[in-house]
Amino acid sequence: MADDKKKPDIHPALIAALPVADGQLAIGGLPVERLAARVGRTPFYAYDRALVSRRVGELRTHLPEGVHVNYAVKANPMPALAQHLAGLVDGFDVASGGELKMVLDTPMPAGRISFAGPGKTDAELEQAVAAGVTLHVESVTEARRLAAAGQRLGLQPVAAVRVNPDFELKGFGMRMGGGAQQFGIDAEEVPAVLGEMQGLGIDVVGFHIFTGSQNLKAQVLVDAQAAIIDLALRLADGVTGGLRHVNIGGGFGIPYFSSDPRLDLAVVGESLQGPVDKVRAAHPGAEVIVELGRYLVGESGYYVTRVVDRKVSRGQVYLVTDGGLNHHLTASGNLGQVIRRNFPVVIGNRLGAAATGPASVVGPLCTPLDLLADKMDLPDAQVGDLVVILQSGAYGPSASPAGFLGHPPAVEVLV
Amino acid sequence: MADDKKKPDIHPALIAALPVADGQLAIGGLPVERLAARVGRTPFYAYDRALVSRRVGELRTHLPEGVHVNYAVKANPMPALAQHLAGLVDGFDVASGGELKMVLDTPMPAGRISFAGPGKTDAELEQAVAAGVTLHVESVTEARRLAAAGQRLGLQPVAAVRVNPDFELKGFGMRMGGGAQQFGIDAEEVPAVLGEMQGLGIDVVGFHIFTGSQNLKAQVLVDAQAAIIDLALRLADGVTGGLRHVNIGGGFGIPYFSSDPRLDLAVVGESLQGPVDKVRAAHPGAEVIVELGRYLVGESGYYVTRVVDRKVSRGQVYLVTDGGLNHHLTASGNLGQVIRRNFPVVIGNRLGAAATGPASVVGPLCTPLDLLADKMDLPDAQVGDLVVILQSGAYGPSASPAGFLGHPPAVEVLV
Numbered sequence A, B: 001m002a003d004d005k006k007k008p009d010i011h012p013a014l015i016a017a018l019p020v021a022d023g024q025l026a027i028g029g030l031p032v033e034r035l036a037a038r039v040g041r042t043p044f045y046a047y048d049r050a051l052v053s054r055r056v057g058e059l060r061t062h063l064p065e066g067v068h069v070n071y072a073v074k075a076n077p078m079p080a081l082a083q084h085l086a087g088l089v090d091g092f093d094v095a096s097g098g099e100l101k102m103v104l105d106t107p108m109p110a111g112r113i114s115f116a117g118p119g120k121t122d123a124e125l126e127q128a129v130a131a132g133v134t135l136h137v138e139s140v141t142e143a144r145r146l147a148a149a150g151q152r153l154g155l156q157p158v159a160a161v162r163v164n165p166d167f168e169l170k171g172f173g174m175r176m177g178g179g180a181q182q183f184g185i186d187a188e189e190v191p192a193v194l195g196e197m198q199g200l201g202i203d204v205v206g207f208h209i210f211t212g213s214q215n216l217k218a219q220v221l222v223d224a225q226a227a228i229i230d231l232a233l234r235l236a237d238g239v240t241g242g243l244r245h246v247n248i249g250g251g252f253g254i255p256y257f258s259s260d261p262r263l264d265l266a267v268v269g270e271s272l273q274g275p276v277d278k279v280r281a282a283h284p285g286a287e288v289i290v291e292l293g294r295y296l297v298g299e300s301g302y303y304v305t306r307v308v309d310r311k312v313s314r315g316q317v318y319l320v321t322d323g324g325l326n327h328h329l330t331a332s333g334n335l336g337q338v339i340r341r342n343f344p345v346v347i348g349n350r351l352g353a354a355a356t357g358p359a360s361v362v363g364p365l366c367t368p369l370d371l372l373a374d375k376m377d378l379p380d381a382q383v384g385d386l387v388v389i390l391q392s393g394a395y396g397p398s399a400s401p402a403g404f405l406g407h408p409p410a411v412e413v414l415v
Helices: A012-016 A030-041 A049-062 A079-086 A097-104 A124-131 A142-151 A187-199 A219-238 A265-282 A294-300 B014-016 B034-041 B049-062 B079-086 B099-106 B121-130 B139-154 B185-200 B218-238 B265-282 B294-300
Strands: A026-029 A043-046 A067-074 A090-094 A113-115 A134-137 A156-162 A202-209 A245-247 A287-292 A301-313 A316-321 A345-347 A357-362 A369-377 A385-391 A411-414 B022-026 B044-047 B068-072 B093-095 B113-115 B134-137 B158-164 B203-209 B245-249 B287-294 B303-311 B318-321 B345-347 B357-362 B371-378 B386-389 B409-415
Touching: A026 A030, A026 A301, A026 B049, A030 A043, A030 A301, A030 A385, A049 A067, A049 A079, A049 A265, A049 A294, A067 A294, A079 A090, A079 A097, A079 A411, A090 A097, A090 B345, A097 A124, A113 A124, A124 A134, A124 A142, A134 B049, A142 A187, A142 B303, A156 A187, A156 A219, A187 A202, A187 A219, A187 A357, A187 B014, A202 A219, A219 A265, A265 B139, A287 B068, A294 A301, A301 B079, A316 A369, A316 B158, A316 B303, A345 A369, B022 B034, B034 B044, B034 B386, B034 B409, B049 B068, B049 B079, B049 B265, B068 B294, B079 B093, B079 B099, B079 B294, B079 B303, B079 B409, B093 B099, B093 B203, B099 B113, B099 B121, B099 B134, B121 B139, B121 B318, B134 B139, B139 B185, B158 B185, B185 B218, B203 B218, B218 B265, B265 B287, B294 B303, B318 B371, B318 B409, B371 B386
Parallel strands: A043 A411, A067 A090, A067 A287, A090 A113, A113 A134, A134 A156, A156 A202, A202 A245, A245 A287, A316 A357, B044 B409, B068 B093, B068 B287, B093 B113, B113 B134, B134 B158, B158 B203, B203 B245, B245 B287, B318 B357
Antiparallel strands: A043 A301, A301 A316, A301 A385, A345 A385, A357 A369, B044 B303, B303 B318, B303 B386, B345 B386, B357 B371
């Protein structure tokens, strides 16, 4: 009841959906205290494989038949999670030679892996050509370096052109297409680049067109998908043999904050049927690919920390935990957020307990940035209790400064 | 030329002070191209040991005789740098068991090391007591756990009380004292806590009082130091045997942006004489300690990356480098900054070249957050050129998400 101006800190639907065992949050069927004992230490991240599988299943239900679902590994590169997803999704997208190495250790065939990202090094291009994955080419100079890498190896590179669209769409948490961009080749330059690439002997299979991420409004996604597919069809004349690969990106968001709606997946999926039919009519061999990272894994993850100290400073309660921004930079509000808002946080071993008043959850780092929850209405928590941050399956430990102030890294488990 | 509303991107005094060799930025006396060859790869951080030594010398010139200069390891925990500083400064302050382990490998005596930070674990407390370092106690419960750790080891813990002052000072880049805080014990609670700690057998040697960091205004620091010492003297009655340890923090800032003034060290040093004399009159055995991190090392460091791609998207030039926010989160504007501003950036191998127009420097990460310089007026740079970010000696790789997107970590060298 901290602050009358504040909305409730946690999305009620998130709380209602939490599995409970013995009055505790259940993760992978285990009460969180037992899971902490199984892991052997705190802090840790736990990802629930059943929730990941269920999310992929929901997508299959709503997306048009035959549309491919790819996983964008950058959202969560935990190797065990990639192994699990290799049996569920149709392909992986990687963003570095390091991620490529990791997914080549899964059963996913190389032909179903794509590699996007600006500034690929010659070594990465060679690694990708040798593996036989599809390069998403981000600039004309990269295309030339790719052709040279293929010549050095005596292998034909396979590539799609990443296109920076000639339109912009509003409503994305992060915009990655339209206007001037470091990503992709401006749409108006694509015909010339296609000609040059094919002249250099590159097997051009299609396009990767992506407009932004973390979108919660179905209509924005519907419009984006239609516009992306129209653009791909407009540019397809330059692709010898027609389109085989149309990666329309993702951008499906998940709710973090109490004011966030849940994306209406049924609307997004239903509206995609028309554009997909248009592609198939013109290019029967084309695979339409939706590439998702956060949407597949974000809601399956929990960050679990233990209260090390509880202190009251001038009336304000602080729960000092053994985890902090060194493990979960996003929850601290320090990775790209303009306004800091509280992630959903619960006292995992007191799930049913009523809130008793505002408390701030801070980590052990000697900086005021190390704030995991700011004056949230929480049950009375004590030293030894488990503070759990929900919606932590994407952009967690890999996106955090693990070495900051020299604390041990977080453990990750898949349950 | 880019934007008439913009101030110049780089502080002119910073540029004027840069050492030059063969038309290139010289780091540790080496032209940056040769240094890159010596390191064997980009990206890398280079720290200039001569600049660090010079900075400590400047401090000794201006601070009152006998005032101790301690290094706050969290600013830059590179082991070779700590070894260098061990011969220059009077003590180290660490913020975790990991940092403690590292500095115990230097010649610095344990008695000159202090350990601050909320949420210290029992294991860390035992490690610190066994080492014989001074604990800066952050709460009454931590004091009790410290006493218990001493009993388990059969050793008397040595501690200073970290005090959250009963005043606030404006003008700090980051406020860490006054009001409600996760740091320290509220000043009004200190007398009772001192009594309890000494009753538990802890050897209490004094206080650690710190109000904030990254301050560029001398008068604010002068006022803070005076107020801190007055507070320490007010609280000293409760310290059996009188004060031996008065850590007044640091907070000395360095200029990052063209609008930043340089701190007037002479004024800060001169004004500290009176407060120091007051301490010595009342407590002849007291060491007055100034604890500095960023101020000692921040200006000695360079982050060196190579241009992998140069592209023009709808008229805007992008230099895509092999380094990015995964190595230098602070320069990307994503660690605690409310408004993103460009760090000072130069094309290191074309130091004398005139600016030809605005270019944005981006890293290889597939996210628009990976922006190292936004539309800066730079010389015409090409693939292979070296982009160097100045003022990169503090909160660099250790404060960055090295694993993000799976690229290799940055190398660090001390030259």
